[in-house]
Amino acid sequence: MNAGIRGKMEALFTKEEVAQVEKFFDRGFPPNSQIFIASVFLMAKDRKSVAEVLIECEKEWQRNWQYQHPDIRGDAGAPGAAGVQNRLSLENIYNALDLPHPSNVKESEIPAKAIVVTTRNSIYRFDEANERGERTVSRDLKPLDFSRCRIISLGVDQEMELVCLHCSHPSWYTTNVISIR
Numbered sequence: 001m002n003a004g005i006r007g008k009m010e011a012l013f014t015k016e017e018v019a020q021v022e023k024f025f026d027r028g029f030p031p032n033s034q035i036f037i038a039s040v041f042l043m044a045k046d047r048k049s050v051a052e053v054l055i056e057c058e059k060e061w062q063r064n065w066q067y068q069h070p071d072i073r074g075d076a077g078a079p080g081a082a083g084v085q086n087r088l089s090l091e092n093i094y095n096a097l098d099l100p101h102p103s104n105v106k107e108s109e110i111p112a113k114a115i116v117v118t119t120r121n122s123i124y125r126f127d128e129a130n131e132r133g134e135r136t137v138s139r140d141l142k143p144l145d146f147s148r149c150r151i152i153s154l155g156v157d158q159e160m161e162l163v164c165l166h167c168s169h170p171s172w173y174t175t176n177v178i179s180i181r
Contacts, residue, residue, distance in 0.1 A: 002031045005038050012042070017050040024057060027065075032120065033074030036086070039118065039179040040093050048097050056096045060089040076157070077120060077176060087157075110154050117160060120175040124160070126151070134165060146172070156180065 001009075001022040009018045021041060025034050037057065044053050064085050065073050072078040076086045094100070112129040127136040133150045146167035153161035155177060162172040 001025045002034050005031075005034050009038065009041070012045060013050060020050055020054060024054060024061075027061070027073075028070035029065075029074045030071055032077060033072075033086070035118065035120075035178055036076045036090060037074055040090065040097075040099070042179070042181065043094070043099050044097055047099065053093070053097065056093040059096070060092060063092075064089050076178075110151050116181045117154065117174075117177055118179045118181075119160065119177050122174065124174070137162070144172075154180065 001018075006018065006022070009021060013021075021038070025037070029037065040057070041050060041053050068074070068082060068085075072082045072086075074086055074089070075083065076090055077083060078086055110133075112133075114128045115126050117124045117126065122142065123140040125138050125140070129135045129150075134148055135150070136147055137144065137149050138147070146164040148165040149162040149172065150165070151160065152163055152171075153159070156179065157176055160174040160177050162174075164170060164172050
């Protein structure tokens with residue numbers, strides 16, 4: 001399991017639960033796939049057990065993932081038909097667990113509360129927005145050269161666009177968003 005994902009999982013789940021997820025990932029899921037699949041466990045945390053999520057992941061292993069090359073197995077951002085099938089697998093899991101799919105967040109419904117946005121490359125942490133939609137932002141592992149912004153565009157499987165406040169460049173674009181919490 002990717003070290004960053006392991007750290008996030010260890011903070012929220014028991015060692016036994018993390019070991020179960022890690023055993024599933026040891027079937028040859030690359031880091032991008034682990035991020036996509038781990039987001040299901042995070043979304044389900046307060047509603048479903050790790051065992052329930054693993055049952056649905058196993059169904060998608062049988063249906064789709066076992067037949068894919070290890071470099072793209074489970075990667076919803078993979079090109080072509082593989083990416084389409086992987087996105088379908090994730091939708092199947094969310095639907096079976098009766099969880100709201102992260103892509104259901106519409107740009108016009110950007111929450112004013114504090115949120116964490118995971119992209120393909122980074123994790124962004126936003127404080128609560130003020131009445132003008134401005135908020136403080138930070139990025140894990142690689143600091144930004146600005147700390148205040150407004151979120152202009154936000155949706156899963158889309159770039160996130162920020163308007164930077166008090167900095168030399170007016171806009172900031174990220175890689176595709178994987179999850180919004």
